[in-house]
Amino acid sequence: MTGIHGANPDPLILIDDHDGIAVISLNRPAQRNALRYESWSELSAALTSASEARGVVITGAQGFFSAGGDLKTGPAHGTGPMGPAGRVEHAQRVMEQLRSVSVPTVAAVEGAAVGLGWSLALSCDLVVAARDAFFSAPFVTRAVVPDGGLAWRLTQQVGRHRASSLLLRGSRLTAEDAHHLGLVTDLAEPGTAVDGAITIARSLAEYDQGAIELTKRLIAAAEAAQLAAFHPLELAVATVAQQRSASEAARGQWSR
Template sequence: MTDDLLSSDTGGVRTLTLNRPHRRNAIDPGLWAALRGALTEAAHDRAVRALVLTGAGGAFCSGADLTAAGDDHRHPLDKVRDLNDVAVLLHELPVPTVAKVTGAAVGAGWNLALGCDLVVATPESRFSQVFARRGLSPDCGGSWLLPRLAGLQQAKRLALLAETIDAEEARSLGLVTWVVPAEGIDAFVSDLAGRLALGPPVALGQTKALLNEAAGRTLREALASEARAQAVNFATADAPEAYSAFAEKREPRFTGRWHRQPPSEDTP
């Protein structure tokens, strides 16, 4: 981890904080690399049950840092692949993710927020697909995420006009999940992420993957994937734990541990 990306763990929740407030958390090559490493680590750390992505200093992220010095010998396509790696890792992370947005979320920064499963913003938050103003087209997954979340026409409007919208409009378009007063967002996200972290980790990972992949599947394909996911879920200790907790009128304690039923006497 570098000073530009802070990481902290509380109760199964890992919080990654973009920490370049002097640049409104614009992401330079070093920070892209740090994000890639942090997301890879989180994907393989069983102690991580939920992930929060946020920014320091009153902004979420103003996008890629176009002023950052880099390796001039690298082809631009190679540089964009750094963004692509982060977008894929965030999308495929097997735990629920929450974007906590205060201030600006612009360009690739907004698309990082959209790549999270849930987005919490303050009324002061502002969002823009700024690319057209820079002579560019969307990256970091924006061309895939926007139509799926807001519909094709609204996606075209946001990308072609590069308008800035506020949090309430973003929420009305399905691009923000909750708008919470600034003084309450820390507590709201802490409670939300804590509840996600207490959920059944394997089942939540299966659910996230099913929903992410559903748009490209037929109903029959989705049903087949659901059946496979349920088979995975029933092989954990969480399903019987849920039944026991219900019968005993208590909260379940989910662990995600592998659980195999002992062979019955009827097993040949």
């Protein structure tokens, strides 16, 4: 695999070509592939560089998809009124880029997809998960709010009450249960999710690419208006939550 910025000894994103299928890996294994602001920038560059691929697989290095947003760096980036949620806004844009990729995109989940990492996986067309993987959204337990469109997507997919349970309690959802709910399209044996995702991407690459792109456009159109309306609200709420969390932490009322 190669880093998206070439000679960088510690690339945040790796990209590898598997006979025309671009495998893009989050590459912070020591941090369970937690996502920094720069991770999203490198992911965006990787998606651009994979524009000629026949399929794209998104995964995490060393058997773990992603622990979500990096709590040590926090979501703040830049200045201005929306600065406290700068990473959230950046992530929204990159996930929009991912959804607009013209070829099939497949998330390959080993270990777990947590928080913003779960949002990233659900932004792909298909989700392959190892049978021992799990998903969770522990935002509230960390004194923040769901981001990456996860509250909207879960509510649309599993209904208000199940989404409320997942988001308010932050409980784990097994791969088997996620598959039953339609949040995972394919199950794989542990350690084989990436291979399974590549196989699926290759099989789809044999179909008419024009038909695939147009079908993806139809699917995107069905959700675009609602998600586009939801994103500004999510960003505003994330900004308020981050400011409140920072204020309360400064007063010693809780720690994250």
